[in-house]
Amino acid sequence: xxxxxxxxxxxxxxxxxxxxxxxxxxxxxxxxxxxxxxxxxxxxxxxxxxxxxxxxxxxxxxxxxxxxxxxxxxxxxxxxxxxxxxxxxxxxxxxxxxxxxxxxxxxxxxxxxxxxxxxxxxxxxxxxxxxxxxxxxxxxxxxxxxxxxxxxxxxxxxxxxxxxxxxxxxxxxxxxxxxxxxxxxxxxxxxxxxxxxxxxxxxxxxxxxxxxxxxxxxxxxxxxxxxxxxxxxxxxxxxxxxxxxxxxxxxxxxxxxxxxxxxxxxxxxxxxxxxxxxxxxxxxxxxxxxxxxxxxxxxxxxxxxxxxxxxxxxxxxxxxxxxxxxxxxxxxxxxxxxxxxxxxxxxxxxxxxxxxxxxxxxxxxxxxxxxxxxxxxxxxxxxxxxxxxxxxxxxxxxxxxxxxxxxxxxxxxxxxxxxxxxxxxxxxxxxxxxxxxxxxxxxxxxxxxxxxxxxxxxxxxxxxxxxxxxxxxxxxxxxxxxxxxxxxxxxxxxxxxxxxxxx
Amino acid sequence: xxxxxxxxxxxxxxxxxxxxxxxxxxxxxxxxxxxxxxxxxxxxxxxxxxxxxxxxxxxxxxxxxxxxxxxxxxxxxxxxxxxxxxxxxxxxxxxxxxxxxxxxxxxxxxxxxxxxxxxxxxxxxxxxxxxxxxxxxxxxxxxxxxxxxxxxxxxxxxxxxxxxxxxxxxxxxxxxxxxxxxxxxxxxxxxxxxxxxxxxxxxxxxxxxxxxxxxxxxxxxxxxxxxxxxxxxxxxxxxxxxxxxxxxxxxxxxxxxxxxxxxxxxxxxxxxxxxxxxxxxxxxxxxxxxxxxxxxxxxxxxxxxxxxxxxxxxxxxxxxxxxxxxxxxxxxxxxxxxxxxxxxxxxxxxxxxxxxxxxxxxxxxxxxxxxxxxxxxxxxxxxxxxxxxxxxxxxxxxxxxxxxxxxxxxxxxxxxxxxxxxxxxxxxxxxxxxxxxxxxxxxxxxxxxxxxxxxxxxxxxxxxxxxxxxxxxxxxxx
Numbered sequence: 001x002x003x004x005x006x007x008x009x010x011x012x013x014x015x016x017x018x019x020x021x022x023x024x025x026x027x028x029x030x031x032x033x034x035x036x037x038x039x040x041x042x043x044x045x046x047x048x049x050x051x052x053x054x055x056x057x058x059x060x061x062x063x064x065x066x067x068x069x070x071x072x073x074x075x076x077x078x079x080x081x082x083x084x085x086x087x088x089x090x091x092x093x094x095x096x097x098x099x100x101x102x103x104x105x106x107x108x109x110x111x112x113x114x115x116x117x118x119x120x121x122x123x124x125x126x127x128x129x130x131x132x133x134x135x136x137x138x139x140x141x142x143x144x145x146x147x148x149x150x151x152x153x154x155x156x157x158x159x160x161x162x163x164x165x166x167x168x169x170x171x172x173x174x175x176x177x178x179x180x181x182x183x184x185x186x187x188x189x190x191x192x193x194x195x196x197x198x199x200x201x202x203x204x205x206x207x208x209x210x211x212x213x214x215x216x217x218x219x220x221x222x223x224x225x226x227x228x229x230x231x232x233x234x235x236x237x238x239x240x241x242x243x244x245x246x247x248x249x250x251x252x253x254x255x256x257x258x259x260x261x262x263x264x265x266x267x268x269x270x271x272x273x274x275x276x277x278x279x280x281x282x283x284x285x286x287x288x289x290x291x292x293x294x295x296x297x298x299x300x301x302x303x304x305x306x307x308x309x310x311x312x313x314x315x316x317x318x319x320x321x322x323x324x325x326x327x328x329x330x331x332x333x334x335x336x337x338x339x340x341x342x343x344x345x346x347x348x349x350x351x352x353x354x355x356x357x358x359x360x361x362x363x364x365x366x367x368x369x370x371x372x373x374x375x376x377x378x379x380x381x382x383x384x385x386x387x388x389x390x391x392x393x394x395x396x397x398x399x400x401x402x403x404x405x406x407x408x409x410x411x412x413x414x415x416x417x418x419x420x421x422x423x424x425x426x427x428x429x430x431x432x433x434x435x436x437x438x439x440x441x442x443x444x445x446x447x448x449x450x451x452x453x454x455x456x457x458x459x460x461x462x463x464x465x466x467x468x469x470x471x472x473x474x475x476x477x478x479x480x481x482x483x484x485x486x487x488x489x490x491x492x493x494x495x496x497x498x499x500x501x502x503x
Numbered sequence: 504x505x506x507x508x509x510x511x512x513x514x515x516x517x518x519x520x521x522x523x524x525x526x527x528x529x530x531x532x533x534x535x536x537x538x539x540x541x542x543x544x545x546x547x548x549x550x551x552x553x554x555x556x557x558x559x560x561x562x563x564x565x566x567x568x569x570x571x572x573x574x575x576x577x578x579x580x581x582x583x584x585x586x587x588x589x590x591x592x593x594x595x596x597x598x599x600x601x602x603x604x605x606x607x608x609x610x611x612x613x614x615x616x617x618x619x620x621x622x623x624x625x626x627x628x629x630x631x632x633x634x635x636x637x638x639x640x641x642x643x644x645x646x647x648x649x650x651x652x653x654x655x656x657x658x659x660x661x662x663x664x665x666x667x668x669x670x671x672x673x674x675x676x677x678x679x680x681x682x683x684x685x686x687x688x689x690x691x692x693x694x695x696x697x698x699x700x701x702x703x704x705x706x707x708x709x710x711x712x713x714x715x716x717x718x719x720x721x722x723x724x725x726x727x728x729x730x731x732x733x734x735x736x737x738x739x740x741x742x743x744x745x746x747x748x749x750x751x752x753x754x755x756x757x758x759x760x761x762x763x764x765x766x767x768x769x770x771x772x773x774x775x776x777x778x779x780x781x782x783x784x785x786x787x788x789x790x791x792x793x794x795x796x797x798x799x800x801x802x803x804x805x806x807x808x809x810x811x812x813x814x815x816x817x818x819x820x821x822x823x824x825x826x827x828x829x830x831x832x833x834x835x836x837x838x839x840x841x842x843x844x845x846x847x848x849x850x851x852x853x854x855x856x857x858x859x860x861x862x863x864x865x866x867x868x869x870x871x872x873x874x875x876x877x878x879x880x881x882x883x884x885x886x887x888x889x890x891x892x893x894x895x896x897x898x899x900x901x902x903x904x905x906x907x908x909x910x911x912x913x914x915x916x917x918x919x920x921x922x923x924x925x926x927x928x929x930x931x932x933x934x935x936x937x938x939x940x941x942x943x944x945x946x947x948x949x950x951x952x953x954x955x956x957x958x959x960x961x962x963x964x965x966x967x968x969x970x971x972x973x974x975x976x977x978x979x980x981x
Contacts, residue, residue, distance in 0.1 A: 070895075070970040072977050073902070113872070135898070139889035146883060149928070153936045154868075161936050165928055172888075172924050176917035183898070183905045183913065 006049060007063050007079040007130045010089065011123050014043045014096070018119035025112045033104055036115035040097045043122065047093040050086055056485050059083070059493030061132060061195070069136070075192050078133040083490030084259050084341065085129040087483060088252055091348045092129070095248045096122040098465050099241040102356055105461075106240070106363055107155060114155060118241060121147040125249050129256060134182045134192040138175070141253070145171055148242065148250070155239040163230075163237035170220050170230040178217035181210045185265070198264045201502050207269035214262045215277075221254030222310045225284045235303035236368070240359030243299065247306050248352035252344045255313045259337070259494065263317065267498045270318065277318035282423045284311030289430035293437070298358045298368045301438055302351060305394060308427060309347045315424060316340030316409040320495065322416035330495055332415040337491045338484055339408025345483060346393070346401035346476060353390040353469040357383070360462055361442075365451050370441050374448030379455040384443045386458075386466040391439045393473045395432040401476035510568040513575045516556040516583065517623050523549035524616035531609025539607055546594055546612040550587045550619070557583050567629060571691045574629040578831070578979040582626045582758050585835050589751040589842055590619050595954050596846045597743030599947070603853065606652060606741065614651075615747065618644035622755035629766070631680045631690040634759055638676070638723070641755060642669050645748060649740040661739025668732045669722070676719025682712030692767040699770045710774050716763055717778055723756040726816060727785035730809050737805035742852060742859065745801055746845040749808060750838045757834040760819065765827060772822045779820050780912065786813030787919040794926050801859045803926060804844055807885060810923055811837050817916060818900040826903035828980040832973060833896040836884075836965065840893060843881045843958040847874060850947055850955060864930055866939025874945065875934045877959030884962045886927040887920055892965035895973065 017039025024031045055062060061080030069077040081089065099118055107114045124147070127140035145168055152164035186192050189200045202210070220227045231251075235243050263270050270277075285308050292304035317340045320333035360383060361376070362368055377384035393400035396407075406427065414421040447453050458466065476483055511518065527549070531542045557580050565576035594615065601607040617640060624637030646669065650662035684690055686708045687698040699709055722729040737745045764775055790810030797803035815837065818830030851858030851867075858864075868875040884893035897920065901913045965972055 068970075070973055072970065072973045073899075110868075113868075139894070142889045142894070146879075146888065149931070150935060153932060161932055164936075165925070165932065168928060169921060169925060173921050176920055177914065179898070180901065180905065180910065180913045180917055183902050184910055186902065187905050 005065050006046065007065055007081065007126075010043055010047050010050070010093065011079075011127045011130060013046060013123070014039055014119040014126075015123035017042070018116040018123070021112050021116040021119060026110065032112035032115050033100070036100045036119055037097070039119055040093075040100045040122065044093040044097050047090055047126075050081065051090055051486070054083075054086055054486060056083070057489060059489040062086075064132075069133075073135075073186075073192070074190065075135045076133050077136060078193065079130045079136075080132045081130055083487035084494070085256065087341070087345055087486060088129045088249075088256060089126050091252070091345055092122060092125050092249050095244060095348065095352055098352070098356070098468060099244050101461060102244070102359065102465050103239070103241045106359075110154065114151070114239075114241075117147040117151050118245070121151070121245060125245075125253065128253055132194050134185070134194055134197065137194065138179060138182060142172075142175055144250075148246070151242040151245075152234060152238045155242070156237040158237075159233070160237040163233040166230045167234040170227065174217035174220035174227075177213040181213035184210065194260065197261075198497065200265075202266065202268075204268055204272070204503060207266040207502070208272065211262060211266040211269035211273060214257065214266070218254040218257035218262065219280075221257065222251055222314060223254070223307060224280050224311070224314060225288060225307070228284070228288070228307045231307060232300050232303045235306075235355075236297060236299045240355060240362070243355040243359075244352040247302070247355055248348040251306060251310055252348060255310065255317070255340065255344050258314065258317050259341075263498050264494060266502075268501055268503055270498070271321045274318045274321040277314060278322070278420060281311045281315035281318065282420065284308055285315065285427045286423055286430070289427060289434065292434040293430065295434075296370055298361075298370055298438060298442070299355065300368075301370075301434060302354045302358065305431065305434065306347065306351050308431065309343065309351070309394075312406055312409050312424065312427065313340040313343050313347075315413065315420070316343065316405075319409075319413050319416050319420065320498065322420075323412060324499060326417075327415055329415060330492075330499075332412050333495055334488075334491050335408050336412035337494065338487060339405050339412060341405075341487050341491070342401070342408060342476075342480060342483060343405025346405050346473070349469050349473050349476075350390055350393045350400075350402055353386070353466060353473070354394060356465060356469070357387045357390060360458060360466075364455055367451075370438060372449070373442040373452060375443075375445045375452055376455065377443045378447050379452060380457045382463065383458045383466075386470060387443055388439060389470055390473065391435045393477070394435045396428055399474070399477045401473050401480070403477060404480045510573075513560065513566050513568045514573060514627075515560060516553045517620060517627070519556055520549060520553050520616060520620045520623065523552070524613055524620060527609065527616060528613045531613070534609070539609070542609045542612050543594065543598060546616060547591055549616060550591045550594075553619075553623075554584055554587045557587075571693060572630040572633050573627050575627060577981065578761065579627045579758070581975060581979040582754050582831075582835075583623055585838065586619060586622050586626070586751045586754055589754070589838050590615065590747070592842050592846070592954060592958065593743070593747045593750060596746060596842075596849050596951060599951060600741070600743045600849045600852060603855075604652065604741065606743075611648070611651060614644045614648050618648070618747070619751070622751060625755045625762075626758040628762060629692050631683070631692065631695075631763075631767075634762060635673075635677060635680065637755070638759065639673065641752060642673065645752065648744045648747065649736055651744055652741045655739075655741070657739040658741060661736045664739075665732050665736045672719050672722030672729065675715045675722075679712045679715025679717075679719065682715065683709065686712065692762060695767050696769065699768060706771070706774070709768070710771060713768055713771055713775060714778070716768075717775060720756065720760045720763060721782060723759060724753065724812050724815075725809055726782040726812050727789045727809060728782075730786070730789065730812075733809060734802045734805040737808075738799060738802045738859075742801065742845060742849050742857065746842065746849065749804070749841045749845060753808075753812075753838055753841075754834055757815070757831065761827065761831075764819070776820055776822060779816050783813045783816045783820060783912070784915065786810060786816070787916060791919045791923040794923070797926070798861055799859050800848055800861050800864070800930070801845075803861065804841070807923070807926070808837075808841065810919065811885070813919075814897060814900055814916065817912065818903045820909070820912070821903035821907045823903060823907060824980050825906065825977075826900070828973075828977040829896075829899035829903045831980060832899055832976040835972070835976070836892045836896045836962075839958065839965075840881055840884050840962060843877065843955065843962060844885070846955050846958060847878045847881070850874060850945060850951070853946065861930065861933060862940065864933040865937040866942070867934040869939050870942060871945050874955070877955060878934060879931050880959050880963050882927040882930050884966065886924040888924075890963065890966040892962050892969060892972075894966060895969040899973070
């Protein structure tokens with residue numbers, strides 16, 4: 001164990017960096033950008049020891065920091081990570097660096113505020129993953145809305161105001177009811193410790209009400225059908241960086257919430273209502289994939305594809321009860337949760353990369369309409385190679401990270417029910433259909449119009465960003481073991497906990 | 504009833520403020536226009552001196568003097584300190600605004616100091632008559648202040664409404680007090696409390712009196728359905744006066760509520776709880792929904808105040824020490840937020856221009872990123888979004904009602920908080936997402952800049968480290 005308060009450093013370095021960037025301001029054209037890059041790289045560097053020194057043999061919280069914060073209400077500044085949250089922290093630190101680089105020349109209006117918003121957002125998101133006190137978690141969870149609200153609203157597209165207010169109010173709606181649930185849990189346990197909540201016995205009615213409050217909060221974030229409508233709007237209007245963070249990290253916070261709160265705090269309600277969760281997940285997978293098929297706007301298409309992919313995640317998480325009930329196979333159940341986790345990480349890379357690809361095109365022609373492109377491969381060969389790679393990863397082609405998670409979830413749903421697996425597997429077909437059809441129309445064929453003919457291939461900066469994402473996509477596709485290993489003990493522990501009734 | 508000289512020591516801050524207010528009144532007569540600033544500094548000095556005396560006399564144990572008419576306790580002292588602080592902020596923010604409108608007169612400070620004296624008496628009163636005395640001193644000063652801009656018809660209209668409705672509410676309160684006196688034979692809060700505890704057979708009559716007392720308190724707080732005066736007074740009064748009306752008097756009203764309902768009629772908690780629940784629900788609904796339709800920021804903040812009163816009363820509904828502490832925390836932090844919010848409205852105003860339309864906030868981020876950020880913090884704090892102090896205020900009152908098994912009330916309250924979030928977000932939207940219509944830079948004195956920044960940062964800092972203030976409120980309620 002390291003002596004340094006690593007988690008605090010990883011949370012507060014970017015936030016302080018954001019303040020520094022704001023203080024420097026836009027006087028020097030390169031000042032804000034370089035400082036933002038330095039701070040985001042520093043955060044990434046600080047987060048590496050979290051992986052390197054992580055003990056994979058235990059499910060206990062690691063790198064724990066605990067000090068009293070509001071003693072009157074027994075609220076503590078309590079941080080710690082396990083195998084579920086640690087990979088997500090690394091993903092956040094990694095993605096933010098790319099977002100800072102991706103916004104380098106593109107953002108000319110209030111650059112310092114843009115960079116500062118992303119840095120502060122990074123710190124808050126890491127805080128969400130690291131917090132082990134419910135109030136601390138909620139503070140980070142809500143505070144993160146403020147920079148995102150500004151990012152979409154200031155640097156977004158023409159309907160940005162509508163999109164950002166919808167985004168804020170939707171998420172706020174879910175989270176305030178979660179707040180009431182958390183206060184109720186405090187009333188029952190006398191502590192705001194998340195780990196204390198895990199151990200409290202609760203009656204079934206209580207559990208179901210708490211579960212529904214959590215479901216609203218996390219379901220909106222994921223987002224699950226039918227509370228997903230904010231996402232396409234937010235994605236389409238957000239600047240590229242905002243879309244990347246939204247898809248790569250913010251959606252995962254919903255999934256993470258299910259694992260950290262819903263399942264362990266209300267296992268019986270989760271068991272009782274798993275049919276609802278599976279149904280909503282399957283609707284997301286099948287129906288939303290069909291919706292994605294007819295999109296004209298590339299960003300909207302990827303946004304719907306994100307919803308469908310997140311359906312896999314929630315399916316993997318909630319299929320476990322059916323597996324345990326049917327075959328008593330802990331291993332099969334563990335595979336569901338691990339599959340969902342791998343899918344979250346992989347989708348973080350892939351969807352972020354796809355949004356960056358769209359951003360590359362948008363910066364050149366200022367259009368996201370599929371019909372405005374065609375034959376991009378002729379003028380942008382290097383870009384086309386990346387776009388095709390990420391599209392394949394999005395369809396779950398073996399050898400890319402997208403395959404691993406989807407395969408694990410489908411395999412485990414076979415153990416529960418053939419029809420679940422059947423419906424989930426249609427994703428492979430529909431996903432291929434909408435992604436590849438988009439790629440075909442945008443990348444391949446003859447040069448469609450004069451605009452496409454004038455396109456220049458990606459520059460070194462864009463190459464760096466897309467290349468940096470291509471590496472993990474391929475790496476985890478071929479060799480997912482390092483990712484699966486770190487979460488194994490925690491997932492096992494979670495399952496053992498969930499299998500025991502709390503009534 | 505006999506006085507001992509040590510009684511006067513407990514009331515030293517009040518006596519000091521009274522003396523200084525008279526001194527300011529006389530001194531101002533001999534000052535010409537150029538030296539008017541002396542009045543301002545003398546008034547600030549008065550508040551600072553009162554604060555020093557209050558801290559010096561701070562005592563953990565309640566000290567009851569003048570035959571139980573007046574009490575010096577922890578809650579009273581903490582609230583008084585906040586009243587001084589808020590009033591000092593009001594005097595500071597208001598100065599340039601008044602100068603620009605030819606309203607920079609000594610009377611503003613004299614009336615302000617008398618209002619402060621009224622509030623101090625309300626906070627420390629432990630007898631129905633003393634409470635009424637303080638309340639009337641405050642109210643009469645405020646009526647005059649609202650009409651301070653003599654030539655403004657809107658202000659005169661607002662003052663008339665305020666005066667008529669306020670007198671009606673005072674009448675109600677006095678009627679309630681007279682019934683309680685008739686039943687219990689005493690005006691002392693402690694004796695009434697003892698009487699109610701021992702003579703439960705007379706509850707019906709006491710409750711009859713209680714209803715009227717509650718109306719008086721609700722009027723002062725501005726809880727629905729006794730809120731009608733607030734939007735008009737907030738809108739009609741010069742912004743500097745609105746600033747005053749919306750901050751310190753809310754703290755005094757909270758103290759009055761604590762003295763009357765909790766210290767005096769705490770035994771009847773079951774009776775007044777239901778009445779307050781209705782007020783809470785109505786205040787949340789009316790305040791939040793009507794605020795959505797406002798185009799004038801002063802009116803919007805008036806309705807927002809009404810919804811905040813709803814939240815504050817949630818803590819009182821719980822009827823536990825924890826709940827009262829939560830309500831106290833809410834009152835204090837709300838007053839701080841209102842001070843900042845109206846402070847920014849004043850900041851944007853210039854000679855001949857009132858920045859009281861929502862549209863006047865358009866593009867503030869381009870004109871002054873720093874104050875746009877301060878307003879952003881204040882708006883998110885009012886909406887209850889962490890990491891601002893407004894979140895903890897809501898957390899504590901919600902916690903108080905959940906702890907008495909009223910989860911449904913907490914759930915209803917947070918749903919209204921979502922509706923409320925919309926109009927606060929709209930201000931942020933105007934400041935950050937729209938282009939300015941008037942790109943002139945802000946012209947403000949350094950001390951106002953510093954104070955407003957400190958005010959906004961305090962809302963943020965208390966949102967990150969709220970522990971001390973929460974502990975202070977919990978200790979003050981005891």
